[in-house]
Amino acid sequence: MLRPEVVEFVSLGKLPSERGEPTVALEEAVERAGALLDRIERPVTDEEAEALADCFGDDLCFGLAWNLLHLIETAPSARTSQPAAARRWRDGLHNL
Numbered sequence: 001m002l003r004p005e006v007v008e009f010v011s012l013g014k015l016p017s018e019r020g021e022p023t024v025a026l027e028e029a030v031e032r033a034g035a036l037l038d039r040i041e042r043p044v045t046d047e048e049a050e051a052l053a054d055c056f057g058d059d060l061c062f063g064l065a066w067n068l069l070h071l072i073e074t075a076p077s078a079r080t081s082q083p084a085a086a087r088r089w090r091d092g093l094h095n096l
Helices: 004-010 026-039 046-053 059-070 084-096
Strands: none
Touching: 004 026, 004 046, 026 059, 046 059, 046 084
């Protein structure tokens, strides 16, 4: 079962990209995602980590992706079996 704050963050979908022209909408989306991410108390459950891992976007999202990864790493099984989406994002960092 996901906590309400996790559901709210996950409902935003993928983190916005930092590429392209900065806009007010992008700034607001990043601020909202950051505020919601900060509301999620640690540790997260394995189920929450799986849901959160699907929120990675294509880049670092102004550092929010690192915060998301560190949050996911608080899940009980993160040391032995990190969610596949989190591994793909982390392993793809060399392409950024």
